[in-house]
Amino acid sequence: xxxxxxxxxxxxxxxxxxxxxxxxxxxxxxxxxxxxxxxxxxxxxxxxxxxxxxxxxxxxxxxxxxxxxxxxxxxxxxxxxxxxxxxxxxxxxxxxxxxxxxxxxxxxxxxxxxxxxxxxxxxxxxxxxxxxxxxxxxxxxxxxxxxxxxxxxxxxxxxxxxxxxxxxxxxxxxxxxxxxxxxxxxxxxxxxxxxxxxxxxxxxxxxxxxxxxxxxxxxxxxxxxxxxxxxxxxxxxxxxxxxxxxxxxxxxxxxxxxxxxxxxxxxxxxxxxxxxxxxxxxxxxxxxxxxxxxxxxxxxxxxxxxxxxxxxxxxxxxxxxxxxxxxxxxxxxxxxxxxxxxxxxxxxxxxxxxxxxxxxxxxxxxxxxxxxxxxxxxxxxxxxxxxxxxxxxxxxxxxxxxxxxxxxxxxxxxxxxxxxxxxxxxxxxxxxxxxxxxxxxxxxxxxxxxxxxxxxxxxxxxxxxxxxxxxxxxxxxxxxxxxxxxxxxxxxxxxxxxxxxxxxxxxxxxxxxxxxxxxx
Numbered sequence: 001x002x003x004x005x006x007x008x009x010x011x012x013x014x015x016x017x018x019x020x021x022x023x024x025x026x027x028x029x030x031x032x033x034x035x036x037x038x039x040x041x042x043x044x045x046x047x048x049x050x051x052x053x054x055x056x057x058x059x060x061x062x063x064x065x066x067x068x069x070x071x072x073x074x075x076x077x078x079x080x081x082x083x084x085x086x087x088x089x090x091x092x093x094x095x096x097x098x099x100x101x102x103x104x105x106x107x108x109x110x111x112x113x114x115x116x117x118x119x120x121x122x123x124x125x126x127x128x129x130x131x132x133x134x135x136x137x138x139x140x141x142x143x144x145x146x147x148x149x150x151x152x153x154x155x156x157x158x159x160x161x162x163x164x165x166x167x168x169x170x171x172x173x174x175x176x177x178x179x180x181x182x183x184x185x186x187x188x189x190x191x192x193x194x195x196x197x198x199x200x201x202x203x204x205x206x207x208x209x210x211x212x213x214x215x216x217x218x219x220x221x222x223x224x225x226x227x228x229x230x231x232x233x234x235x236x237x238x239x240x241x242x243x244x245x246x247x248x249x250x251x252x253x254x255x256x257x258x259x260x261x262x263x264x265x266x267x268x269x270x271x272x273x274x275x276x277x278x279x280x281x282x283x284x285x286x287x288x289x290x291x292x293x294x295x296x297x298x299x300x301x302x303x304x305x306x307x308x309x310x311x312x313x314x315x316x317x318x319x320x321x322x323x324x325x326x327x328x329x330x331x332x333x334x335x336x337x338x339x340x341x342x343x344x345x346x347x348x349x350x351x352x353x354x355x356x357x358x359x360x361x362x363x364x365x366x367x368x369x370x371x372x373x374x375x376x377x378x379x380x381x382x383x384x385x386x387x388x389x390x391x392x393x394x395x396x397x398x399x400x401x402x403x404x405x406x407x408x409x410x411x412x413x414x415x416x417x418x419x420x421x422x423x424x425x426x427x428x429x430x431x432x433x434x435x436x437x438x439x440x441x442x443x444x445x446x447x448x449x450x451x452x453x454x455x456x457x458x459x460x461x462x463x464x465x466x467x468x469x470x471x472x473x474x475x476x477x478x479x480x481x482x483x484x485x486x487x488x489x490x491x492x493x494x495x496x497x498x499x500x501x502x503x504x505x506x507x508x509x510x511x512x513x514x515x516x517x518x519x520x
Contacts, residue, residue, distance in 0.1 A: 242489030286439030291471030439473035
């Protein structure tokens with residue numbers, strides 16, 4: 001090896017050392033940069049997580065402001081007055097609440113109990129379990145998309161195909177609030193895109209089973225908000241008393257003929273029915289023993305005073321000759337046979353024609369007074385007249401009842417029919433009654449025929465009413481957005497006779513006449 005070779009090796013070794021040194025410096029620089037970036041990423045992730053946590057905490061503090069204020073109040077109390085005084089005060093308040101609950105349960109529940117119960121149910125029950133119930137009942141929406149591929153060839157034909165995407169989460173309706181009443185919990189939820197209120201109607205029974213209650217009523221509050229009403233206990237399990245008769249000679253004013261008390265609703269309120277105005281014409285459907293008589297007599301008991309003074313005048317068609325005959329004295333017109341029924345209907349049509357001539361062009365509706373009383377027509381077992389009589393009589397009765405139900409509202413004439421089978425063949429004028437009441441029926445299809453399409457899906461389960469609950473049913477129609485479960489006031493035979501004596505003034509006012517010689 002000569003000197004030049006040795007020089008080349010030394011020069012190569014020196015160059016390699018320089019390269020290694022430069023690479024070491026660059027590596028240290030990259031390591032420092034990487035460490036800096038890693039630190040920045042860690043800090044950014046921590047700040048992001050902290051920001052999200054702060055945002056979540058702030059939203060919880062705002063949306064759950066009652067709990068926030070309660071916690072702040074407790075913390076302030078403990079800081080300024082000490083925990084011992086807080087314990088003493090809490091025990092005293094709890095004792096007062098217990099005494100109030102035991103001593104005056106109804107006022108306590110109205111002013112305090114329902115708010116405490118709603119707060120507890122939201123946190124302890126619905127907030128934790130409702131999302132799971134909604135998923136199990138098929139009321140959650142998947143976020144996975146379904147793209148559509150379109151292929152167009154040269155001759156203009158196209159082929160469509162879809163391919164389901166995988167992945168995506170599940171969105172569940174959001175709980176907005178809980179209200180708790182004496183017998184119902186009203187749970188308001190916000191629908192997610194892709195849902196409609198009818199989806200919850202279809203799942204009403206499944207939701208009731210999930211909540212372990214007998215009924216779940218779905219009410220639409222807004223286009224994207226529904227209320228899931230869960231019935232905790234049945235306020236209609238026991239008979240409901242009808243109104244009391246006024247004292248003879250006492251005041252009879254104060255009865256609103258557009259809101260006549262007839263019983264109680266499942267929410268604990270008064271069930272009122274109109275005898276005049278929108279929804280006055282009423283068709284009551286129910287099997288034998290379902291309580292149609294209670295729906296008939298209870299509103300009449302409530303307007304006993306106006307009937308006695310002549311502001312309300314009754315007409316009755318009783319094919320059985322038994323039900324209305326028990327209180328025959330209150331009816332100005334009364335008929336049993338088909339021929340007599342035609343006479344009663346003709347007389348009412350005559351009243352309508354007289355009022356048309358008197359008020360046409362002056363008023364849009366006849367004012368109710370003693371001179372122009374409200375005419376109320378009760379047709380018991382209307383199916384016996386609209387199907388089971390000779391053809392000529394049947395067609396004439398159907399025609400006259402149709403005229404009354406289409407024109408009578410403005411002229412002060414109201415018709416109320418009662419039937420067991422609500423088919424179109426039995427009651428051809430069924431659709432002309434804007435207000436329907438469906439008591440216990442023997443078939444699920446009868447619910448839709450009586451109340452309208454979709455009534456059973458909305459919770460009107462009239463075919464599931466017990467035989468031990470006469471007078472319980474569902475009402476739906478003009479002025480009502482959802483079917484309402486009600487129970488008519490029970491009217492005993494003794495009360496009917498007392499009602500008859502009151503209206504006729506112990507027989508001094510003779511009202512009963514046969515249809516062959518109708519008198520008013």
